[in-house]
Amino acid sequence: MAFGLLSDRAFAGGRRIVLFIAGIGSALCSLAMAGIGPGSSPWLLAALALTFGFVGIGWNGVQHTLMAELAGARTAGTAVGLGLAVSSLGVTLGPPAFGWLVERVGGYRLPWVSLAASMGLALVLLGFVREGRRADR
Template structure:
């Protein structure tokens, strides 16, 4: 993601795509050689088999999916994925067409957004583990609010603003809309448990792909019909919905803890 804009501007988009394809093949080969599954100990296998034999996997999946946090995740992930693909697809075009940025300068904004996304995917996990003692909800709320601010700031950009400001908004959007994956996916895996982590993750990622597929055409249609302002405002609203949804979950969890303490 960092190299692609640079290679495209310096050489051609074909070379950029070729390099990305080679890197993907290299990563697949290295994963095949070096990645090993953790061996399952006999005690773990016995403990895992017991609950599975009592309940069918279908019933267990339905029970896990009825968790309100997972339901909120299923609603939020396609919205955040929508924002992610909208940024990746249209940020450069927006800066070129509306703000008269050069291709190199616009590509630089996309580059810093991708770098911020890479840092965010690691950073939000560290923040969740270290600062919030493994709490995933609060970091997701913070992430969503920052994403809202970044998209809203981008919507209000104009030619009179200083050059550094689009870079700043790009960093905010990259660190959140592109960096959201790890902490949300970790939350889903933890809620699913070891037995159903694969199944639940498959469902969640499939739902997220709805936003990935729908995002670029809808973002582009809104930009063509009404202007980029409304496209950025749309993903800002999606980020705000994410924050509101997880604030609701946080309220439910606090209410549940209070009921347990009273009981």
């Protein structure tokens, strides 16, 4: 809800900028997780988990809105459905892949850095998305 308000109010309906903010925040949180050691403060871990949860999950509504707006009224349902399918695939395959990588390399640093790198790639791809101008923005 917060990212939707940010998109509508602070960025005049701009969706991409909010997705960039969430993506950069997620990548930074992943890198922070890569740098945390076993002796880290529980307060630091809690603050990082809260921040990561906010930026890592709070963007979904904005993503669906952007997909619907880009697709137009006739194909919005198909676009959002496809987006949900792809997102669900990532949510399903990501955690086991992360765990496999943890076991393979014997630690958490590389998996967290890999997650940050994948977010970086997603941000590059998002850079190619062009939002249309709307009279209602």
